[in-house]
Amino acid sequence: MELRGIEYLRRKLEFCRPRVNLRYKHYAMQNNDNPIGITIPINVRAQYKSTLGWTAKGVDSLADRLVFRKFENDDFEVTEIFEQNNPDIFFDSAILAALIGSCSFIYISKGDQGEVRLQVIESSNATGVIDPITGLLSEGYAVLARDDYGQPTLEAYFESSATHFFPKGEEPYSVNNPADIPLLVPVIHRPDAVRPFGRSRITRAGMYYQKYAKRTLERADITAEFYSWPQKYIIGLDPDAEPLEKWKATVSSLLTISASDTGEKPSIGQFTTASMTPFTEQLRTAAAGFAGEMGLTLDDLGFVSDNPSSVEAIKASHENLRLAGRKAQRSLGAGFLNVAYVAACLRDEFHYERSQFVKTTVKWEPLFEADANMMTMIGDGALKLNQALPGYINAETVRDLTGIAGDMSAVPVTNEGEPDGT
Template structure:
């Protein structure tokens, strides 16, 4: 098989690195948008830079609900590998990176007979993907950079070996798995975008930029709203100039008549209303919420009546569907990680078809409250009456996320016989 080579993958990563870094800055609320406004001078805009975390909210609202549980039908004991690699941090880091950059990569290595898993963001890794298995045919990753962003430690992944380049010095480590030890975790892949799509969409960035411009204009207008401009007509030319700051903050001003008995006329310019900015901000929030599958409540526009769990689930239907889709695509990537980790642990190249019965399991996207547990319990009783054994405690856990007791039920009876 002809490989593209490390130079090709370096150029490929360089071409896409800026897009990923831009979305990470959007998530970290450090991205400075170009303001197309023409009415406010640049020196004033720079003093009223607004910061808005809607893109971070759109990512976290889904990432916080994607909680990986374990692998079912674990014939190869891959759950032990993940438990040894700090799963509480590992899975959350991989999911969050995939939602921000459209994909993340897991670097699999082995040291002291222990398999190690390391999450690498999309701005530091790339490869050539097999569209059938979603494994890489060859991969490249920057393991360490200097303070200026230049690579210090690089790795080139091939099916039979991994080549490390540290400050230009190359070393080779054999790979017994027959697959590159760099596995992509992809969010929403398709035939056009095999490395997936970011949760931070162009439409979402537009609505956030639109809201930030609205907040900046409102902030500048608030200065004039707080201290409206005033004017005085008919002052004598012989009078002393008025201190503008004193005239603005003073509660009382005194004007005397001149020698002809005339007096000045004091007036105030009409102030701008803040209502249009509030309406613009709500328009931007509605557009962003529709794009991300959120509600106005999620963005800080609190409704009068608190919602129940069922109402929240109904209003987040699009978010639930996005979560289901993410679970399928991300779960496939975690299964590939489990497959190669088991091969590396055992120093044996298993057939991938032997892992088809191993199923990734996720916690429910919405936790059940007491009312929902009661309804599910009544439904389970009726279903089991109609079809005996239709719902067991594992099925209930899939629906509710509540793990039942492992001990046998306590039987009660009459101790006196």
Template sequence: MKKQGINYLRNKLVTYKNRVDMRYKQYAMKHTDKDVGITIPSEMRRQYRSVLGWCAKGVDSLADRLVFREFENDDFEVNEIFEMNNPDMFFDSAVLSALIASCSFVYISKGEDDLVRLQVIEASNATGIVNPITGLLTEGYAVLDRDENGAPIVEAYFEPDLTTYIYFDKDKEDEKIPNPSGTPLLVPIVHRPDAVRPFGRSRITRSGMYYQRYAKRTLERADVTAEFYSFPQKYVTGLSTEAEPMDSWKAAVSAMLQFTEDDKGNSPKLGQFTTASMAPFTEQLKTAAAGFAGETGLTLDDLGFVSDNPSSVEAIKASHENLRLAGRKAQRSLGSGFLNVAYVAACLRDNYPYLRSQFANTKPKWEPLFEADASLLSLIGDGAIKLNQAIPGYISIDNLRDLTGIKGGDNSGK
């Protein structure tokens, strides 16, 4: 494959950086939508600017269920590498970044103690050229540090046999460090890749952003309408032209108003304009929530529309079937990326370019997407007994842990 060079990768990163930053703002609930509408003035709309965290909920609902356990058939002892790199933070950070921006990157290097270090870099600071067969990069580029204005301070260009560090500080010279692994030390972790989009797809989709924007506009309109709903407009007819002007605030909050007849015996008549109902806004918000829930595999309960009856684990799993399927797909694609990280890290640790095929038997293992409760444990136990009676040894300790997420006791041999 022809080498593109660092300038090409710099321009490529600039092209996609704005999209990634926008999705991070959506996740952080800091994105400001354009003012649209023909009834509410822009100045008033800005006073009632709404904030909604549905996109963050759509990401977290899946990210919190993706818990990486370990590598099975670990012939190259790669689990030790991850254990030395704070795995609780590393895996969660890599998964969350990949779900937000469609991919994240792991920068692999050696520390002063000659131990392999793993650092997660978000997609707004790294890019590369993907090998469509292995999912590894043929060359990569990353911004390792930026100043307070967002300008790069340290860049890195990754090649199969060399890593070049570029410093924008005049006091530092560029470094070129040999790479014994034979693979660029920047590995992508991709969520839902395909042939058209090798860097995957974000959990924050255009459709999801639309439904959230639609709900935010509904909340803003409801907020403005609530002001008139709280203090409905009143009117008085039949006042004498010689009557003193009425204080509008006093008329709104006073418990008792007094009006006297004029010389001809006529008295004023009080009235109140019909207030707008808040019910249509509630229905609009629920419609937006239903659309967002269908897009992300959630339920209305997840978005704050609580149902009356509590659900069991089985009912929750049934209602989250689309979320479960999305989670299984994410486990496959993200697990392949973590296996690539393990492969490159092992090559760097041992200073030897292993073949990727040598890691074919090493399998990433994940905890179950849904934790088992007492009733589910009972059902699994009954099923395991019946299956083992029909086919002895069919259900093992490893199978049970995959189903329940519970590690066996000391007497189980695990």
């Protein structure tokens, strides 16, 4: 395959970078939308900027459930590589970046002592040309460092044979790559034939519903000012009467207004205050739309129901979230397996065949933790299955269902209560 070159990848990154940064701003609750409306002046609306964390909730609700456990059938001992790279932070950081920006990139390099180092780079600072069959890059580009103004100070261009570095204001240099694979590996969330670099968890519909809710809160805040201090009026006041101070007329508990010389008394009234109920209904409508888009419930967004839900009810209401988690485990697991493959090639300085890693699989913790009721149901089901097929459910299977690491040497029992195989 003919290489496109670093200039092509620079333009590609600049084209995609604004969309990724927009989603990071939504996640960080730092996005400022242009004021929209025909009744409230812009200068008034600007004083009541609202902030919502629904986007962060939608991402974290899935990211916190994706917990990497181990590599199974680890014939190439890649687990040691990840254990040397702070796995508790590495996996969480790579997963979160992939959910926000549709993918994250792992920069693989060797340290001074020969150890393999793994660095997570968000998709706003890296890109490449992907092989749709293997999910690896044929060439890659990453910005490894930026200055305070966002300008690149250290760039890297990844080829199969070498990695080329371009420090700002200095001579470029290259480092040979014995792995014969570009040392920039994508970890992609929900890829498909149209979007090989995946899709973000923060969808356009989700951003719209959050903007809609923010505008509702801003209108509610402005209306609350009139709700707190209702407007009053006086009819029939003598033109020669001393004018009232607005602030005094607002906060005073007793106002004295004398009758005119002819004995006419002014009438005092108050305008009807606006109701806050429509804003509450609008906010709930926006929350329902956002929850449906993210696979959440209204309880997750702060609209607490009167009756607390059981664990089974929570799992049933989060069925869409569970399906999204299963899909994310499959796509992200393939990316982590590619990282392990390239890291093993770099560590051993030998280009292994990708087919040699087909037996190595990624294991995840269950998306929902088991409670006492669920463990009882799993125990009854495992007992009945083992009675029909002795040894069918073992300790590893139970851990996959419950997430509890018990005695892995436990032996299934038969119908008579005797260990299987006796």
